[in-house]
Amino acid sequence: MDFELTEELKMLEDMAYKFAQNELGPISHECDVEEKYTPEIVKKAAENGLVGAWVPEEYGGAEAGCLGLAVITEQLSRVDMGIGLNVVAASFGSEAIYLYGSEEQKKRYLPPVCRGEMVSAGAFTEPDAGTDVAGYRTRAVKDGDDYVINGNKMFITNGTVCGFMVVQCITSPEEKRHNSFSMIIVPGDAEGVTRTKIHGKMGVRSSDTGEISFEDVRVPQENLVGQEGRGFYQLMHFFDTTRPMVAAQGLGLSQACLDVSVRYSKERSVFGAPLGNFQLTQAKLTEMAIKIEALRGLVFKAAWLIDEGRPDYTLAAMAKYLSGETAVFCANAALEIHGGYGYIEEYDVQKYYRDAKILELYEGTKEAEIMTIGRFLLSK
Numbered sequence: 001m002d003f004e005l006t007e008e009l010k011m012l013e014d015m016a017y018k019f020a021q022n023e024l025g026p027i028s029h030e031c032d033v034e035e036k037y038t039p040e041i042v043k044k045a046a047e048n049g050l051v052g053a054w055v056p057e058e059y060g061g062a063e064a065g066c067l068g069l070a071v072i073t074e075q076l077s078r079v080d081m082g083i084g085l086n087v088v089a090a091s092f093g094s095e096a097i098y099l100y101g102s103e104e105q106k107k108r109y110l111p112p113v114c115r116g117e118m119v120s121a122g123a124f125t126e127p128d129a130g131t132d133v134a135g136y137r138t139r140a141v142k143d144g145d146d147y148v149i150n151g152n153k154m155f156i157t158n159g160t161v162c163g164f165m166v167v168q169c170i171t172s173p174e175e176k177r178h179n180s181f182s183m184i185i186v187p188g189d190a191e192g193v194t195r196t197k198i199h200g201k202m203g204v205r206s207s208d209t210g211e212i213s214f215e216d217v218r219v220p221q222e223n224l225v226g227q228e229g230r231g232f233y234q235l236m237h238f239f240d241t242t243r244p245m246v247a248a249q250g251l252g253l254s255q256a257c258l259d260v261s262v263r264y265s266k267e268r269s270v271f272g273a274p275l276g277n278f279q280l281t282q283a284k285l286t287e288m289a290i291k292i293e294a295l296r297g298l299v300f301k302a303a304w305l306i307d308e309g310r311p312d313y314t315l316a317a318m319a320k321y322l323s324g325e326t327a328v329f330c331a332n333a334a335l336e337i338h339g340g341y342g343y344i345e346e347y348d349v350q351k352y353y354r355d356a357k358i359l360e361l362y363e364g365t366k367e368a369e370i371m372t373i374g375r376f377l378l379s380k
């Protein structure tokens with residue numbers, strides 16, 4: 001048993017953090033306030049092998065695996081979770097193509113994403129169904145050699161900037177709910193696709209989030225990803241492999257909260273002594289540090305198991321759950337340690353507080369994670 005990152009992963013960790021400090025740090029505040037998505041950062045990150053880093057070399061990636069992706073994600077999120085999301089989720093949705101797509105689809109779609117020429121999206125959630133994954137209604141009907149798609153998707157990361165998206169559609173309505181879905185690749189600029197940017201998010205404001213409608217959108221049947229009627233099961237497995245990445249976002253954000261809190265506890269004087277001298281402060285810092293260390297172990301193990309070919313969906317759900325809880329806890333503690341200064345724009349802490357909450361919502365709400373873990377425990 002070895003808990004050490006390999007030399008290669010340590011170098012990747014170091015490079016990712018330096019990239020984040022140099023490229024994300026200086027624009028962090030502006031991108032947050034102005035809800036600015038920055039394609040040039042995605043391109044630069046791709047030049048450094050940070051986009052689609054999990055993709056094998058034969059499809060243009062750095063072949064760093066899910067553990068490599070988790071390491072990168074932690075370091076980018078330590079500096080800015082929203083811009084970091086633009087980088088690590090530039091390939092979001094493409095995982096489905098890698099897991100289930102044909103050789104031709106992998107060769108066509110994965111390399112341009114890894115080169116930073118286009119970003120992808122995974123369009124699953126709908127206005128009337130999020131957690132209830134079998135409740136989606138977007139419909140794809142066969143017509144000649146094509147599928148004709150009608151429906152709506154909601155809250156889609158990269159929704160208005162993606163070159164293509166993997167869309168979850170009902171293709172076999174006559175089948176039982178879980179057997180009625182299929183994944184279909186749709187170009188972002190296909191005729192009949194209308195994309196609207198969602199403004200006013202509480203956090204990760206530099207990330208692009210879109211609402212997408214499909215009106216008689218025609219794509220060739222060769223755009224089917226995997227097997228017709230297996231989309232629901234494919235999506236479940238997709239989440240098992242992407243959750244460690246999302247969990248690593250919370251890891252980086254929590255670490256950032258601890259870093260600034262330790263620094264501030266040394267600088268700020270209260271009652272004639274540094275804030276850190278008081279045991280109430282030490283208790284907060286300690287609890288943050290313990291939760292972060294436990295989270296790092298869980299996230300890295302869940303990612304490592306995927307690379308070993310033994311993905312563990314319960315562990316991935318646990319990592320994602322603990323990530324949200326830890327990030328929300330650490331952001332709150334950091335804000336309290338900063339007192340009134342934590343509440344104003346000049347300090348990053350208020351941004352961490354706003355960014356943290358999304359980790360309990362997307363890629364499965366914390367309640368959805370509990371349901372997954374609970375089902376597993378009771379199935380034994």
Ligand SMILES: Cc1cc2nc3c(=O)[nH]c(=O)nc-3n(C[C@H](O)[C@H](O)[C@H](O)COP(=O)(O)OP(=O)(O)OC[C@H]3O[C@@H](n4cnc5c(N)ncnc54)[C@H](O)[C@@H]3O)c2cc1C
Pocket residue numbers: 092122123124125127128129130131132154155156157158201204209358361362363364365366367368
């Ligand atoms: C910034 C952002 C980015 C996103 N990116 C993407 C993306 O790229 N692709 C994508 O497809 N989606 C994306 N989403 C959508 C996200 O995954 C969903 O919002 C999430 O899954 C919850 O779905 P919902 O909003 O419909 O809530 P609902 O499913 O309506 O849930 C509402 C509440 O009810 C709870 N609940 C639901 N079922 C139960 C139950 N059985 N028992 C108890 N409680 C329950 C939920 O946990 C939640 O607290 C994104 C969302 C946001 C905000």
